[in-house]
Amino acid sequence: MAEEADLLGQDSDGDSEEVVLTPAELIDRLEQAWMNEKFAPELLENKSEIVECVMEQLEHMEENLKRARKGDLKVSIHQMEMERIRFVLSSYLRCRLMKIEKFFPHILEKEKTRREEEPSTLSPEFAFAKEFLANTETYLKDTALKHMPPNLQKVDLLRTVPKPDLDAYVFLRVKERQENILVEPENDEQRDYVIDLEEGSQHLMRYRTVAPLVASGAIQLI
Amino acid sequence: RHWFLLRNQRCTGAYLYDRLLRIRALRWDYGSVLPSALRLHMSAEEMDWFNGYKKSLLPLAGDQGLDITQDMKPPKSLCIKVRCLKDYGEFEVEDGASVLLKKHSQHFLPRWKCKQLIRQGILEHVLS
Numbered sequence: 412m413a414e415e416a417d418l419l420g421q422d423s424d425g426d427s428e429e430v431v432l433t434p435a436e437l438i439d440r441l442e443q444a445w446m447n448e449k450f451a452p453e454l455l456e457n458k459s460e461i462v463e464c465v466m467e468q469l470e471h472m473e474e475n476l477k478r479a480r481k482g483d484l485k486v487s488i489h490q491m492e493m494e495r496i497r498f499v500l501s502s503y504l505r506c507r508l509m510k511i512e513k514f515f516p517h518i519l520e521k522e523k524t525r526r527e528e529e530p531s532t533l534s535p536e537f538a539f540a541k542e543f544l545a546n547t548e549t550y551l552k553d554t555a556l557k558h559m560p561p562n563l564q565k566v567d568l569l570r571t572v573p574k575p576d577l578d579a580y581v582f583l584r585v586k587e588r589q590e591n592i593l594v595e596p597e598n599d600e601q602r603d604y605v606i607d608l609e610e611g612s613q614h615l616m617r618y619r620t621v622a623p624l625v626a627s628g629a630i631q632l633i
Numbered sequence: 634r635h636w637f638l639l640r641n642q643r644c645t646g647a648y649l650y651d652r653l654l655r656i657r658a659l660r661w662d663y664g665s666v667l668p669s670a671l672r673l674h675m676s677a678e679e680m681d682w683f684n685g686y687k688k689s690l691l692p693l694a695g696d697q698g699l700d701i702t703q704d705m706k707p708p709k710s711l712c713i714k715v716r717c718l719k720d721y722g723e724f725e726v727e728d729g730a731s732v733l734l735k736k737h738s739q740h741f742l743p744r745w746k747c748k749q750l751i752r753q754g755i756l757e758h759v760l761s
Binding site: 494504508512535536538539542543545546547549550551553554555559566571 | 638642643645646649650653657676678679681682685686688689690692693744
């Protein structure tokens with residue numbers, strides 16, 4: 412991978428800031444996003460820039476390999492690396508897709524309230540969620556609901572489809588030192604249970620407490 | 634009485650939704666074309682749902698040359714040993730060489746080339 416050390420330029424949306432990543436860092440970021448997505452109970456922010464850059468990188472690698480000498484050991488190692496990267500990328504996208512399917516009414520509801528800011532779900536995923544909703548509603552209606560008495564013919568999907576369990580416990584590793592994290596709010600028996608998170612330490616906590624830190628990248632789910 | 638009706642509605646809803654989830658799993662196991670034995674067990678509306686699901690999956694699953702319905706398990710090696718289950722004919726591998734896939738013949742082929750054929754049941758991964 413060190414041979415392919417072209418630096419990638421990347422424009423973050425709207426700003427003219429250039430964030431330049433080496434391929435190794437990019438793959439690192441992809442793996443972090445992948446693990447976070449796997450262990451978080453809710454759908455995290457879409458890292459489409461990482462996905463696009465990784466796709467570009469894979470294409471570069473393929474082109475380089477085509478030009479390389481045949482039978483070279485490096486070729487098989489690189490091919491193996493490419494397969495692995497492809498797997499991580501596929502797994503990441505599959506994980507997101509499964510979460511969208513699981514929580515589709517809640518995600519669509521959240522998107523409706525977010526329209527003024529930038530949408531957190533990439534348009535293809537949003538379109539997929541909408542189609543999935545329409546499809547499922549049509550199916551339920553045609554199969555069962557139209558045979559039911561009139562006052563039962565609507566099913567409120569927001570209530571019947573379970574919400575993501577934000578109180579699930581997750582393992583995490585701290586990347587940036589955090590101070591004064593409120594674990595339990597003050598109630599009758601105890602005062603505020605507040606802790607400091609040291610860099611490099613590992614914890615088991617409720618997801619709800621650390622959700623904003625995962626989004627900002629200060630914490631890695633493991 | 635209304636409560637009983639609601640309960641019945643929820644039970645039917647749960648049953649139908651569970652069927653949908655299983656059909657969805659079929660798409661990921663078998664690919665776009667379902668074996669006819671399975672299709673017999675599905676109602677017309679379920680086929681419609683399945684087709685709709687397939688269609689909405691396409692832009693996501695196959696975009697930019699990355700088919701996410703492949704690569705379900707982490708790759709262990711570049712080439713895998715496969716045995717041919719049915720006669721398939723000529724199969725082209727990378728450097729233009731082609732391999733004749735006859736029943737019971739064994740080959741050592743690049744993994745990504747074989748995936749599709751393994752799915753279709755033409756090749757079989759040999760683990761020995």
